[in-house]
Amino acid sequence: MKAAVLSPVAWRTPPRHYGPWEQVTSNIAEGLVKLGVDVTLFATGDSITSGTLASVCEKGYEEDRTQDAKVLECLHISNLMDRADDFDIIHNNFDFLPLTYSGLIKTPVITTIHGFSSQRIIPVYKKYNHIGYYVSISNSDRSAELDYLATVYNGLDTRDFVFNDNPEDYLLYFGRIHPDKGTAEAIEIAKKSKRKLLIAGIVQDEGYFKEKIEPQFSDQIEYIGSAGPDKRNALLGNALALLHPINFNEPFGLSVAEAMLCGTPVIAFNKGSMPELIKDNETGFLVNNIDEAVNAVERLKDLKREDCYNWATAQFSCDKMVSDYLKLYQQILGR
Amino acid sequence: MKAAVLSPVAWRTPPRHYGPWEQVTSNIAEGLVKLGVDVTLFATGDSITSGTLASVCEKGYEEDRTQDAKVLECLHISNLMDRADDFDIIHNNFDFLPLTYSGLIKTPVITTIHGFSSQRIIPVYKKYNHIGYYVSISNSDRSAELDYLATVYNGLDTRDFVFNDNPEDYLLYFGRIHPDKGTAEAIEIAKKSKRKLLIAGIVQDEGYFKEKIEPQFSDQIEYIGSAGPDKRNALLGNALALLHPINFNEPFGLSVAEAMLCGTPVIAFNKGSMPELIKDNETGFLVNNIDEAVNAVERLKDLKREDCYNWATAQFSCDKMVSDYLKLYQQILGR
Numbered sequence: 001m002k003a004a005v006l007s008p009v010a011w012r013t014p015p016r017h018y019g020p021w022e023q024v025t026s027n028i029a030e031g032l033v034k035l036g037v038d039v040t041l042f043a044t045g046d047s048i049t050s051g052t053l054a055s056v057c058e059k060g061y062e063e064d065r066t067q068d069a070k071v072l073e074c075l076h077i078s079n080l081m082d083r084a085d086d087f088d089i090i091h092n093n094f095d096f097l098p099l100t101y102s103g104l105i106k107t108p109v110i111t112t113i114h115g116f117s118s119q120r121i122i123p124v125y126k127k128y129n130h131i132g133y134y135v136s137i138s139n140s141d142r143s144a145e146l147d148y149l150a151t152v153y154n155g156l157d158t159r160d161f162v163f164n165d166n167p168e169d170y171l172l173y174f175g176r177i178h179p180d181k182g183t184a185e186a187i188e189i190a191k192k193s194k195r196k197l198l199i200a201g202i203v204q205d206e207g208y209f210k211e212k213i214e215p216q217f218s219d220q221i222e223y224i225g226s227a228g229p230d231k232r233n234a235l236l237g238n239a240l241a242l243l244h245p246i247n248f249n250e251p252f253g254l255s256v257a258e259a260m261l262c263g264t265p266v267i268a269f270n271k272g273s274m275p276e277l278i279k280d281n282e283t284g285f286l287v288n289n290i291d292e293a294v295n296a297v298e299r300l301k302d303l304k305r306e307d308c309y310n311w312a313t314a315q316f317s318c319d320k321m322v323s324d325y326l327k328l329y330q331q332i333l334g335r
Numbered sequence: 336m337k338a339a340v341l342s343p344v345a346w347r348t349p350p351r352h353y354g355p356w357e358q359v360t361s362n363i364a365e366g367l368v369k370l371g372v373d374v375t376l377f378a379t380g381d382s383i384t385s386g387t388l389a390s391v392c393e394k395g396y397e398e399d400r401t402q403d404a405k406v407l408e409c410l411h412i413s414n415l416m417d418r419a420d421d422f423d424i425i426h427n428n429f430d431f432l433p434l435t436y437s438g439l440i441k442t443p444v445i446t447t448i449h450g451f452s453s454q455r456i457i458p459v460y461k462k463y464n465h466i467g468y469y470v471s472i473s474n475s476d477r478s479a480e481l482d483y484l485a486t487v488y489n490g491l492d493t494r495d496f497v498f499n500d501n502p503e504d505y506l507l508y509f510g511r512i513h514p515d516k517g518t519a520e521a522i523e524i525a526k527k528s529k530r531k532l533l534i535a536g537i538v539q540d541e542g543y544f545k546e547k548i549e550p551q552f553s554d555q556i557e558y559i560g561s562a563g564p565d566k567r568n569a570l571l572g573n574a575l576a577l578l579h580p581i582n583f584n585e586p587f588g589l590s591v592a593e594a595m596l597c598g599t600p601v602i603a604f605n606k607g608s609m610p611e612l613i614k615d616n617e618t619g620f621l622v623n624n625i626d627e628a629v630n631a632v633e634r635l636k637d638l639k640r641e642d643c644y645n646w647a648t649a650q651f652s653c654d655k656m657v658s659d660y661l662k663l664y665q666q667i668l669g670r
Contacts, residue, residue, distance in 0.1 A: 068456065074435040078436070
């Protein structure tokens with residue numbers, strides 16, 4: 001099977017630091033190559049793949065700001081579309097713009113909707129609903145106006161995470177410092193539980209940080225800045241639990257899956273994709289408010305960390321994701 | 336002949352106030368209908384045409400800011416491209432994005448390059464150079480990196496302008512108040528010539544206006560604000576000459592053509608498209624500096640205003656423009 005995998009061109013694929021869509025796209029492309037698919041990755045010229053690389057620009061527009069994003073995007077997309085006949089299937093990881101070329105080619109296009117940046121982009125998805133094969137990254141992230149072929153959860157490289165059955169005695173907050181993510185709520189849960197809390201993440205909302213978060217730092221509530229991939233594994237694996245008291249319908253919680261891959265259960269507010277990511281009372285607790293979360297902390301001892309690890313490995317691994325996508329390709333191609 | 340004429344969707348076609356690309360596109364579409372072409376105008380839903388209107392949005396994204404420009408653009412372009420087979424020819428007046436669909440359809444696409452917003456968009460034009468039929472709006476506005484089919488000057492509706500052989504005794508500056516347009520130079524020319532100067536136009540560079548222009552206002556140098564279509568004709572027609580001492584390579588000077596359509600000669604700095612617009616020593620003077628311009632003011636009496644009118648009518652009318660485009664369509668279609 002010959003597959004064209006279309007990545008964004010904001011960042012390198014895989015990204016050097018930030019670039020979540022480029023990361024997942026890289027995971028898909030590399031996983032497909034391992035399964036014997038003939039993959040051409042359409043990405044920036046400095047991208048790395050074990051398949052064939054096709055590019056129209058050396059660097060992403062976020063990494064070389066002298067470039068015009070709109071120009072790069074349309075040259076990049078048309079570079080694939082002009083060669084559509086070379087492929088059995090096209091996997092679009094690039095949002096809505098490629099869809100508007102898909103009525104002009106014969107090759108089927110499967111589109112992973114990695115997120116809706118705005119309700120204003122839905123009309124494009126609606127227009128191509130009849131020919132688009134849409135994949136959601138969680139059941140909760142679906143638009144009621146669209147038809148979907150399947151949900152495929154983001155897959156992580158399980159080798160990046162080590163199971164730890166002997167955690168230390170702290171709770172962990174891991175994510176952007178932002179009201180959506182519930183940093184202040186995590187602090188309140190830790191205080192009421194009389195547990196130590198480590199907070200790791202970039203400050204995304206400076207006002208929120210200064211007003212609600214920073215004044216609470218103490219021996220008990222400790223901010224350790226942003227934790228890169230090197231520190232991430234130890235930080236997650238040594239935590240008693242990850243606190244994830246989100247205030248929005250998160251389409252997919254990467255840190256939730258990562259924590260469980262280390263054996264660490266998650267206490268999350270029951271919103272968005274959380275009921276899909278967490279097996280309630282087995283790999284964590286789905287709660288509705290701070291008091292329920294405090295109660296859940298007391299019940300952590302009832303959970304087996306091995307259950308967290310096994311669940312996450314089965315659900316959120318690259319292998320699982322890639323296998324799911326390959327099945328969808330085969331389904332579309334009638335094989 | 337069935338022609339699809341693609342307009343931008345920033346403003347209505349024709350525009351209510353501002354919207355130069357939409358204005359020229361409207362002139363093309365309406366002129367073609369008169370010549371018996373079966374025209375479908377792709378534009379906003381509130382657009383007005385004697386052909387057939389095709390649209391995906393009621394209002395332009397500049398007139399209804401709740402809309403996403405990128406979404407509107409790609410839905411609008413693909414609305415035409417999906418129906419490409421219905422047309423003998425597609426006339427693109429929408430910049431570079433439609434080109435990136437043109438390799439996927441069979442219908443030839445002729446593109447008027449109304450201007451290069453940036454050198455960064457040239458790679459798109461280069462990519463499609465081999466299949467694109469590019470038209471420049473003046474010979475001076477051509478990129479050396481591209482091949483062109485022809486130059487077609489913007490055409491004006493000559494009925495909007497009245498020939499006046501008995502002007503009053505003032506010079507006119509007509510255009511945006513901006514260093515590029517040479518407002519300060521026009522004032523200096525008028526002062527040295529000891530002539531009255533009327534200045535009409537919107538203030539585009541506030542600092543320049545406050546520092547260099549406003550302090551010079553007097554009985555001799557008079558600012559009359561922005562002059563709409565209703566005042567334009569009298570203002571241009573009654574002027575002894577239009578002063579156009581530009582400091583940039585203007586791709587096409589609309590006010591230059593408009594002045595001559597009223598019989599008013601133009602004294603312009605010899606840059607950009609000026610040698611194409613003005614017949615030196617017949618419909619105005621091409622000069623290189625302020626002193627030469629002052630000298631030219633003295634020589635205005637040597638020019639016949641009728642020559643200005645006749646030249647402009649022959650060169651810059653809608654009828655001429657549309658006839659030129661129709662010949663190009665026929666040439667492309669091998670008829």
